[in-house]
Amino acid sequence: xxxxxCKTILIYxxxxxxxxTAHIELPSLAMRAIxxxxxxxxxxxxxxxxxxxxxxxxxHRLAMLRLALQDQPHAHVLTDEIDRVAANQTDPHxxxxxxxxxxxxxxxxxxxxxxxxxxxxxxxxxxxxxxxNLRTLDQWHKPDRIIELAEPLVMIRPPDTDQDLLAHLPxxxxxxxxxxxxxxxxxxxxxxxxxxxxAARGQPLAGLVPPPVETYIRQHNLYRA
Numbered sequence: 001x002x003x004x005x006c007k008t009i010l011i012y013x014x015x016x017x018x019x020x021t022a023h024i025e026l027p028s029l030a031m032r033a034i035x036x037x038x039x040x041x042x043x044x045x046x047x048x049x050x051x052x053x054x055x056x057x058x059x060h061r062l063a064m065l066r067l068a069l070q071d072q073p074h075a076h077v078l079t080d081e082i083d084r085v086a087a088n089q090t091d092p093h094x095x096x097x098x099x100x101x102x103x104x105x106x107x108x109x110x111x112x113x114x115x116x117x118x119x120x121x122x123x124x125x126x127x128x129x130x131x132x133n134l135r136t137l138d139q140w141h142k143p144d145r146i147i148e149l150a151e152p153l154v155m156i157r158p159p160d161t162d163q164d165l166l167a168h169l170p171x172x173x174x175x176x177x178x179x180x181x182x183x184x185x186x187x188x189x190x191x192x193x194x195x196x197x198x199a200a201r202g203q204p205l206a207g208l209v210p211p212p213v214e215t216y217i218r219q220h221n222l223y224r225a
Contacts (some may be wrong), residue, residue, distance in 0.1 A: 003076060004119050006037035011115070011150055012128040013042040013081070013108065017056045018195055018217060019068040020209050022188040024075075030128055030155055031074060033183045038074050039128070040115075041065060045081030045106035058082045060222060067212040080114060081106040107141040112149040125150035131160045134178075138170035151181065158187040199223035 003009060012027050027039045043061050055061075062082060069075040088104045108127070115125060127150040129137070134154050137143050146152075156162055162182050166175050190208050198205060200223050205214045217223065 001038060001073070001076070003038060003040065004123060006123055008034070008036040008124045008126060009119070010034075010036050010039045010126050010128045010153065011042065011112065012039055013044055013111070015044050015055060015192065016041070016061050016065045016068075017192050018061070018199075018209055018213055018222070019065045020190045020192060020195055020213075021207070022190050024068055024072065024210070025188060026155055026157075026185045027128055028072070028074065029185050030153060030183050034126065034153060036126065038076055039072075041069065041075060041077045042080060042111060043077070043082055045083075045085035056222060058085065060216075060220060064213050064216055067216055068210045070212070078115075080111050084110070105141075109140070109142040109146050109149070112146060116149055126153045127151070128153050128155065130155050130157060131165050134165060135168060135170070138173070154178070154182050155185045156182050157185055196223040200225055 010027060010031050014023065016023060023041075027041075030036075031039050043058065043065055044055075045058070062077070062079065066077055069077065084106050085104070112125065112127070119125070127146065129152050131154060134152070137146075137152070140146060154165070156165060162179065162184075165182065166179055169175065169178055195205055195208050198208070199217050202224075205217065209217070
């Protein structure tokens with residue numbers, strides 16, 4: 001599917017370290033809830049609020065995400081943020097920097113600006129986020145522009161409720177406006193942190209990640225101490 005031919009696309013970013021069942025099922029449910037045409041997955045490059053935390057190399061996260069989504073025809077993987085980090089780590093002559101440096105943050109607003117230009121004005125973008133993201137959205141880089149480019153769609157996952165989220169909106173956010181941006185999704189009790197802990201101990205990951213992702217993790221000894 002050519003994303004430029006879509007009417008509405010959900011933009012879904014994350015570390016996907018590793019991608020798990022909730023990363024596959026919840027965006028699909030949200031897509032159907034609003035009648036969107038596709039979900040564009042964007043693996044994070046260098047997240048501004050997580051620069052101090054270790055992250056599995058991008059080529060592994062990208063490979064796992066593609067394996068996880070290989071049977072999802074509505075899902076597309078875009079490498080915009082990973083590509084920007086790679087570009088920032090080369091000198092003007094194209095050589096890779098020899099000294100290790102902390103990567104420059106890759107801002108969501110820059111990704112959305114580039115996508116808006118590439119996809120054209122006929123495509124409506126919606127930014128799919130969780131309730132935890134909504135609580136800190138005002139701390140993101142240029143949050144007003146983010147909302148302008150891709151109106152957020154907020155997944156309400158238990159134990160959160162719509163009333164709880166609306167009662168704790170960032171300062172200045174209108175309750176009525178944000179109530180129309182909420183979508184209920186079920187609780188899928190899985191997290192990438194827990195999966196990494198299990199993988200580090202060599203424990204099975206069945207039911208938490210798609211089988212090809214588990215195989216990839218084992219083959220490449222990811223998350224082992």
